[in-house]
Amino acid sequence: MTITITVFERSLDEGRGLARDMRVRWALAEVGQPYEVRLVPWEAFKEPAHLARNPFGQIPTYEEGDLTLFESGAIVFHIAERFPGLLPKDVDARARAIMWMFAALSTVEPPIIDREIVEYVEGGKSWQGERFAMVDERIRARLNQLSARLGDAEWLDGAFSAADITMVHVLRRLEGSGLLEEYPNLSAYIARAEARPAYKRAFAAQLAVFEANRG
Ligand code: GTB
Secondary structure, eight states: OOEEEEEESSOTTTTSSOSTHHHHHHHHHHTTOOOEEEEEOGGGTTSHHHHHHOTTOOSOEEEETTEEEESHHHHHHHHHHHSTTSSOSSHHHHHHHHHHHHHIIIIIHHHHHHHHIIIIISTTOTTHHHHHHHHHHHHHHHHHHHHHHHTTOSSSSSSOOHHHHHHHHHHHTTTTSSSGGGOHHHHHHHHHHHTSHHHHHHHHHHHHHHHHHOO
């Protein structure tokens, strides 16, 4: 059955793979599933055809036969359940992998998104510098805790899993902030993930879309 995902026709990240379709592409590449891409131009995000796929008018979405999904975490989870390779078979290990997916999305990602809001939406405000400092402290608190737990481990909990896809992609959104460099083990964790052939294929695929559609 054909899998189709939606992605930005023209991503603002200039092909850096920071938009959330990258997580989905990476999960599909890890499990070896081909997929098609539906490009969504900015003006179509809030039109009925796209709102039917995602009521919030966002990318990514995932279509597979009669199934339509939105929310990148739910999509990566579905891919990990549907195809072998991204979730452990052992019940307890599986529960922990799912826990880490939730941790990435609901504990680590929110302050990182707050930082993007300060950077892109609140630019020029007199208090932007103070907000940056506050948000960066909240991010550092999370990175300290994550770094302490990861230690010298290769992946979050035993073998590479959907949890690592989700966490690494969340952390990557800090690229350019200087914060990741304060945590050598987290930087090494990201580099390990980026060295995976599936990551490279997914990254190249999103970059090709950016290059084909740049203005
Ligand atoms: N919780 C949802 C999920 O995980 O799927 C959030 C989805 C989301 O925010 N999607 C963004 C979107 O569709 C794209 S990824 N925005 C358009 C809208 O809301 O109208 C966010 C994103 C955008 C751009 C960059 N960038 O340029 O670096 C990075 C991340």
